[in-house]
Every structure is written in structure tokens, then in C-alpha cells.
Amino acid sequence: MNLLELGRDILNIFRPPSDESVSEWADHYRQIVGKSAPEPGPWHTDRAPYQKEIMDSFSQRGIHDIVVMSSAQMGKTDMIMNMMGRMMHLNPGPSLLVMPAEDDVANFSKERLTPTIEATPVLNEITFGGKNSTITQVNFNGGFISMTGAMSPGGLKSRPVENLFMDEVDGYPASAGVEGDPVSLARKRTQNFAFAKRVFTSTPTIKATSRIYREFLRGTQEEWEPTCKHCGKHSKVIFDDICFTKQETAENNGVKEYEVTSARWQCPKCKEFMEEWEVKRAHAEWVAYNPKALKRGIRSFHLNAFLSPWASWTDECKKFLDSKDDPEMLKTFYNLELGIPFEYRDTTAIPDALYMRREHYNAEVPNGVLVITIGIDTQGNRLEYEVKGWGRGEESWGLEYGVLPGRADEPEVWEMVDDLLDRQWHLENGRTMRAAVTFMDAGGNYWDDVMEQCYKRRHRHIYPIKGDNKDTGPLVRHTKNTGKGQNWFQLNVYVGKRAVLHNAGITEPGPRYMHFPDDEDKGYDEQYFRGLISEQVKLVKKKGVYVEEWVKIYNRNEALDVNNYARCAFKGFKINLDACEQKLYGEKKIQKADTSGKPKKPKGLISSGIRV
Numbered sequence: 001m002n003l004l005e006l007g008r009d010i011l012n013i014f015r016p017p018s019d020e021s022v023s024e025w026a027d028h029y030r031q032i033v034g035k036s037a038p039e040p041g042p043w044h045t046d047r048a049p050y051q052k053e054i055m056d057s058f059s060q061r062g063i064h065d066i067v068v069m070s071s072a073q074m075g076k077t078d079m080i081m082n083m084m085g086r087m088m089h090l091n092p093g094p095s096l097l098v099m100p101a102e103d104d105v106a107n108f109s110k111e112r113l114t115p116t117i118e119a120t121p122v123l124n125e126i127t128f129g130g131k132n133s134t135i136t137q138v139n140f141n142g143g144f145i146s147m148t149g150a151m152s153p154g155g156l157k158s159r160p161v162e163n164l165f166m167d168e169v170d171g172y173p174a175s176a177g178v179e180g181d182p183v184s185l186a187r188k189r190t191q192n193f194a195f196a197k198r199v200f201t202s203t204p205t206i207k208a209t210s211r212i213y214r215e216f217l218r219g220t221q222e223e224w225e226p227t228c229k230h231c232g233k234h235s236k237v238i239f240d241d242i243c244f245t246k247q248e249t250a251e252n253n254g255v256k257e258y259e260v261t262s263a264r265w266q267c268p269k270c271k272e273f274m275e276e277w278e279v280k281r282a283h284a285e286w287v288a289y290n291p292k293a294l295k296r297g298i299r300s301f302h303l304n305a306f307l308s309p310w311a312s313w314t315d316e317c318k319k320f321l322d323s324k325d326d327p328e329m330l331k332t333f334y335n336l337e338l339g340i341p342f343e344y345r346d347t348t349a350i351p352d353a354l355y356m357r358r359e360h361y362n363a364e365v366p367n368g369v370l371v372i373t374i375g376i377d378t379q380g381n382r383l384e385y386e387v388k389g390w391g392r393g394e395e396s397w398g399l400e401y402g403v404l405p406g407r408a409d410e411p412e413v414w415e416m417v418d419d420l421l422d423r424q425w426h427l428e429n430g431r432t433m434r435a436a437v438t439f440m441d442a443g444g445n446y447w448d449d450v451m452e453q454c455y456k457r458r459h460r461h462i463y464p465i466k467g468d469n470k471d472t473g474p475l476v477r478h479t480k481n482t483g484k485g486q487n488w489f490q491l492n493v494y495v496g497k498r499a500v501l502h503n504a505g506i507t508e509p510g511p512r513y514m515h516f517p518d519d520e521d522k523g524y525d526e527q528y529f530r531g532l533i534s535e536q537v538k539l540v541k542k543k544g545v546y547v548e549e550w551v552k553i554y555n556r557n558e559a560l561d562v563n564n565y566a567r568c569a570f571k572g573f574k575i576n577l578d579a580c581e582q583k584l585y586g587e588k589k590i591q592k593a594d595t596s597g598k599p600k601k602p603k604g605l606i607s608s609g610i611r612v
């Protein structure tokens with residue numbers, strides 16, 4: 001730090017900030033522009049009154065941390081720009097904005113910040129019409145805003161800053177390069193300033209690892225509470241109190257689609273109802289559930305989409321209905337609409353519950369099954385397999401779990417695999433079916449053997465698979481080895497296992513429910529169920545931050561892997577369940593097709609509709 005900077009920093013410390021609050025400043029000066037702006041023109045804080053206190057806490061004395069845990073579409077970026085604008089104009093200082101990635105920074109700078117500065121005369125003037133600024137740095141009289149992605153340790157370790165804006169903190173990597181937690185790195189930049197302001201905003205992610213949730217808990221935990229027109233008491237608007245009516249519009253493979261016809265709020269205090277527009281126009285105030293954090297200078301706010309003037313309640317309820325049966329989609333609903341972190345199901349009681357609820361099947365393949373898939377796990381001295389039947393809405397029936405002794409490089413074990421692939425499974429109506437797709441683990445020491453043997457049997461739809469331990473991306477990705485023409489599949493193991501564990505916790509028969517037979521010979525013993533629920537997501541501290549890690553809670557985890565493979569084999573293809581049902585349970589016309597003189601397929605074989 002040179003003398004000039006030191007002098008300015010000392011001046012900054014003793015300079016009294018202007019009295020105009022951020023919301024007053026915005027109502028006075030701010031213009032909304034940009035392609036993505038839904039309502040261009042002068043800014044009006046009244047448009048979304050909840051924004052006032054959040055913005056004003058930036059200009060409030062004694063407050064140094066402002067935390068906003070929010071759903072999408074709440075005007076978060078505009079609130080940050082108003083804080084920046086007032087700072088640039090009335091209380092300028094060195095500032096840093098951190099976003100998850102460099103691309104986010106470039107988009108924000110080009111499409112939001114620069115047009116806003118250009119359209120707001122007082123800002124245009126102090127930035128000299130943008131002459132001294134670049135995409136990653138805006139310079140103005142008395143300060144600057146430097147902008148960086150959270151991946152970049154260089155950007156986070158540069159000069160000291162008085163104002164720190166950390167946007168979408170739950171999207172930051174665990175470590176900026178090898179330097180550690182980006183939030184800690186950036187926070188250190190502010191330690192020389194007695195009146196530093198730090199703003200944290202994000203939609204949350206998973207409860208156990210969410211940064212914004214942790215910051216929210218440290219603060220005042222404020223909720224926006226409208227006043228009930230019946231009892232005059234205020235309450236937060238949570239999804240549990242939104243009562244909606246729905247109408248079924250379509251059914252697609254057992255999954256029902258709905259239209260939401262009405263949605264109202266039921267006051268939790270007096271149980272009377274209020275319409276959406278009444279709630280959004282009612283007098284409301286921020287209520288702190290942890291007021292003692294005020295002494296420590298930390299205000300934290302939570303916002304959900306039910307408060308937003310840009311979201312409709314019926315749309316929100318429809319989003320819930322569309323996502324409620326899928327853990328990944330439900331997580332997105334919690335994060336982006338409710339603005340709260342998602343918590344995966346506690347699985348400890350599930351093995352016993354599944355074992356106890358095993359049921360009698362009326363046939364080897366019970367009614368409801370339309371497709372059979374097999375998952376095979378490759379171990380050093382054996383293969384473990386599961387045969388699963390699938391119905392509409394991903395309802396599943398375990399048909400058999402077993403072990404084939406031997407190694408994947410021994411011919412004998414492949415004879416047993418052949419028997420499994422050729423096996424005819426019997427329906428109650430006397431027809432039979434074979435497995436449509438088999439996924440076999442090729443990730444261990446037998447990659448070449450499994451690739452080669454599966455290729456030889458490719459006409460029977462057995463494919464090698466390899467697990468990919470990333471937490472995002474598609475569940476099943478098709479890959480083809482150039483030259484040899486071998487098809488294999490990459491599986492997103494974490495996403496798959498999460499879905500299996502979620503489905504295992506469903507207690508009502510229907511979509512995603514898992515059935516198991518009580519026949520002792522089928523392999524579904526107590527050890528199987530402990531194996532099925534053998535892994536759990538735990539928190540591990542790495543480089544100063546908590547990250548999710550999968551840990552075994554039971555040593556034998558093959559059952560979970562194999563179940564996941566069999567499910568991926570079902571999910572990885574577009575299967576026409578109507579055609580399958582017609583073939584298995586329909587009238588004679590399919591059987592006639594078998595006698596047409598063309599090369600015959602075994603009766604009831606349904607793999608013909610599946611192509612790679």
C-alpha cells in the first residue's frame with residue numbers, strides 16, 4: 001500500500017457516510033435498463049417493498065454483514081446494484097464483487113452494470129463515461145469496483161477493499177485454485193476497514209453444505225411478514241400455508257400432470273384465508289428471529305417466491321406438483337422457489353421397513369411390470385446382479401438378487417451371464433419376457449474383459465458401464481469407442497444413488513415405489529436391505545470448508561450399486577411403455593406377428609423397441 005492509498009484509507013475511516021439511504025438514493029437516481037429488465041424506467045422501491053430494509057441495511061450504521069438467502073426472481077441483482085450505486089456516488093471506496101465464474105462476471109458487467117451506470121447520470125459523471133473502466137473493473141472518483149470469479153485466487157487476493165459483494169455464494173467452488181475457501185479469502189480483504197460492508201447473497205443449495213444458509217444463521221434471520229386482514233397478526237408466508245386446488249390434465253407413463261386452478265394463503269394464526277393480491281398488498285414488516293445478531297452487526301434476510309411481485313402462486317404450486325416425486329427436481333424447487341436449503345431424507349430406518357414390507361407376488365413377474373432390466377456389479381471374485389421389473393411412473397419390482405461366483409476374465413462366469421440374459425421370466429397370464437437392457441460394471445480391473453464380452457453379446461443389449469463421481473450432469477451418457485464400435489455408458493453415480501435412496505423411502509405404492517418379494521429364494525434378505533441403504537452423504541471439512549462426501553454406513557454396498565445400475569438401464573433409454581403393455585398384456589395381434597415368417601423373436605421378448 002503506498003502513502004496515497006494509506007491516506008485515502010485513513011480518510012475513508014473517518015469520513016461520515018451520507019445520510020441518504022440506499023432505497024432513497026435508488027428512488028432518486030436509479031434507472032432500470034438492460035435487455036433482461038422486465039420493467040425499464042425509473043426505479044421504485046415500492047414495487048417490491050421487501051427490498052427497502054435489505055438495501056438500507058447497507059447504509060445502516062453498525063451493520064457490516066448483510067445476508068440475503070433468497071429464491072430466484074426477487075430482484076437480488078438490482079438490490080446489489082443499488083447498494084453499489086449509492087456507494088459509488090455518496091460513500092466511495094475500494095470494492096470487490098465476486099461471482100461464481102468469470103463468465104458470470106463478464107455478463108453482469110456488460111449487460112447489467114455498464115448500461116445501468118450509463119443510464120444513471122450521477123454515476124455516468126463520476127465514472128468519466130466509462131473511459132477508465134474495463135469489463136472487470138469500474139473506476140470512479142474515490143474508489144473502484146473490481147470484479148472476479150470465485151475460481152480465481154488472484155482476483156480474491158488483490159488489494160484491500162472496504163465493500164465486498166459476494167453474489168451466489170452457494171455456486172462457488174470449495175477452493176479457489178489451491179488457495180482455499182473463496183469466501184474466507186475475500187473476507188480477509190476487508191479486515192483493514194473499520195466500516196467495511198460485506199454483502200452475501202445466494203439461492204441456497206443443500207442444507208448441510210450451504211454457505212448462504214450458514215451465513216443466514218449467523219445473522220438476524222429476518223422474515224417478511226404480511227398482516228392478516230382477519231386477525232391483524234403478522235406471519236411469514238410459507239408454502240405449507242398455501243392451499244391450492246388442482247385439476248388433472250394428462251397422464252404420461254403413469255405420471256399425472258396437473259393444472260393449478262386456484263391458490264390462497266391460510267393465516268396460521270386464525271386459519272382464515274386471503275387471496276394472493278391481498279397478501280402481496282397487505283402491510284408487512286421484517287421480523288427478526290435472532291435479534292441478538294444485531295449487536296454483532298449481522299442482518300440476514302430470507303425471501304421466497306410467494307412474496308415476489310414477479311411470480312404467481314398458481315405457477316409456484318404447479319412447479320411443486322411437477323417436481324415433488326423427483327429428489328433432484330424437488331431440491332431445485334426448494335432452492336429456487338422456496339429459497340430454503342434442501343435436506344435429503346434420513347435413511348437410517350429404511351432397511352428394516354423395506355424388509356418388513358416384502359410382499360407375495362402373484363407370479364414371478366407381478367402385474368404392473370412392463371420392462372425388465374439387470375444391473376451387474378463386477379467384483380474380484382464374483383459378479384453380483386439384480387433383476388428388476390419396471391412399471392409406469394418408475395414403480396419397480398425386485399425380481400431376483402444373486403451372486404455369480406468367478407472372475408470376469410473366466411469363461412465359466414460368462415456362461416452364467418448368458419443364462420441370466422436368456423432367462424424367460426413368467427407373467428401371471430402365462431406369457432414370458434426377457435431382460436430388455438443389462439448394465440454391467442466395467443470400471444474395475446476387468447475393463448477389457450467386460451468390454452469385449454459385452455460387445456460379443458451386444459445383440460442381447462448388455463452394455464458396459466463406468467461410474468462417474470461428479471455430482472452434476474446427466475444420469476446416463478452414451479459413449480462409443482471409435483474404431484471398435486463398442487458402445488458403453490457413463491453413469492452419474494451420485495445422482496443415481498440419491499434417486500435410489502429417495503425412492504427407497506417412498507411408502508405409498510405408486511410412482512417410484514419399490515416392491516420386493518417375500519420369497520426366500522429371491523435373495524432379498526436382511527443383508528440385501530442393509531446393502532441397499534449402505535451409503536450416506538456426510539459432511540467433511542476440507543481446506544476450511546465443509547463439502548459433501550459419500551460414506552459407507554454398511555460395508556457391503558454392492559446392492560446399492562447394482563440397484564442403481566439396473567435403474568440407469570431403465571432410465572437411459574426411451575422406452576415405449578404403451579407398446580410394452582400391449583405386447584405383454586394385450587390381445588392376440590402381437591402373437592400373430594410372431595408367425596409372419598420373418599426371423600422369429602422369442603415370444604414376449606420386448607427388447608425390440610430399444611435402440612442405442
Ligand SMILES: [Zn+2]
Nearest residue numbers: 228231267270
Ligand atoms: Zn389471521
